[in-house]
Amino acid sequence: RKEVEQDPGPFNVPEGATVAFNCTYSNSASQSFFWYRQDCRKEPKLLMSVYSSGNEDGRFTAQLNRASQYISLLIRDSKLSDSATYLCVVNMAGTALIFGKGTTLSVSS
Amino acid sequence: DGGITQSPKYLFRKEGQNVTLSCEQNLNHDAMYWYRQDPGQGLRLIYYSQIVNDFQKGDIAEGYSVSREKKESFPLTVTSAQKNPTAFYLCASSIGRTQEQYFGPGTRLTVT
Numbered sequence: 001r002k003e004v005e006q007d008p009g010p011f012n013v014p015e016g017a018t019v020a021f022n023c024t025y026s027n028s029a030s031q032s033f034f035w036y037r038q039d040c041r042k043e044p045k046l047l048m049s050v051y052s053s054g055n056e057d058g059r060f061t062a063q064l065n066r067a068s069q070y071i072s073l074l075i076r077d078s079k080l081s082d083s084a085t086y087l088c089v090v091n092m093a094g095t096a097l098i099f100g101k102g103t104t105l106s107v108s109s
Numbered sequence: 110d111g112g113i114t115q116s117p118k119y120l121f122r123k124e125g126q127n128v129t130l131s132c133e134q135n136l137n138h139d140a141m142y143w144y145r146q147d148p149g150q151g152l153r154l155i156y157y158s159q160i161v162n163d164f165q166k167g168d169i170a171e172g173y174s175v176s177r178e179k180k181e182s183f184p185l186t187v188t189s190a191q192k193n194p195t196a197f198y199l200c201a202s203s204i205g206r207t208q209e210q211y212f213g214p215g216t217r218l219t220v221t
Contacts, residue, residue: 031207032207032208032209034209041197042214042215043199043212043213043214043215044152044199044212045212046209046210046211049209087151087152091206091207095206096140096142096154096157096167096206097203097207097210099144099151099152100151101150101151102151
């Protein structure tokens with residue numbers, strides 16, 4: 001089983017739509033969780049950390065379900081500028097961060 | 110402005126030549142990392158360093174070497190032993206190993 005798995009997509013949605021991405025991780029001892037955004041041919045940039053209680057930043061909401069070992073990212077009112085690849089990132093106990101391969105989002109007008 | 114710089118942005122080399130990619134950070138981060146990304150693929154960890162003068166192999170260290178003589182600098186050498194060196198190379202740093210990483214703009218290496 002892969003350590004961090006994401007649906008690669010692409011997710012094609014119209015402007016204004018709500019879209020959700022899920023990510024599963026294999027190590028129940030994982031401690032830190034993040035979502036990164038990567039634009040085409042650019043470096044990944046931290047979008048938000050994911051906390052056990054869930055957290056929200058504007059149109060973005062991240063949730064963690066430790067029992068089921070998955071993380072989710074919800075984007076409300078999608079904008080054209082949200083088009084990117086979203087990387088799920090997990091810290092396995094005792095290791096560096098593990099990056100998922102990413103989910104591609106395309107928002108169209 | 111604090112951040113991570115990588116140079117050059119694009120690099121072209123002939124097969125059989127070693128090449129060194131630069132990575133500098135002024136964030137006062139202890140940990141630094143090198144990743145490789147191939148088209149349509151995820152990030153793969155090459156090497157990382159948690160403190161000066163110490164570094165560990167990642168998942169794909171063969172054909173690469175690093176040094177960490179200064180806290181701010183973590184150069185990566187792609188040697189002629191690396192079978193498929195053409196890729197997008199990303200450097201990152203973090204306060205600690207479990208903390209979020211911040212990336213430089215990357216170097217696109219093409220070897221022909």
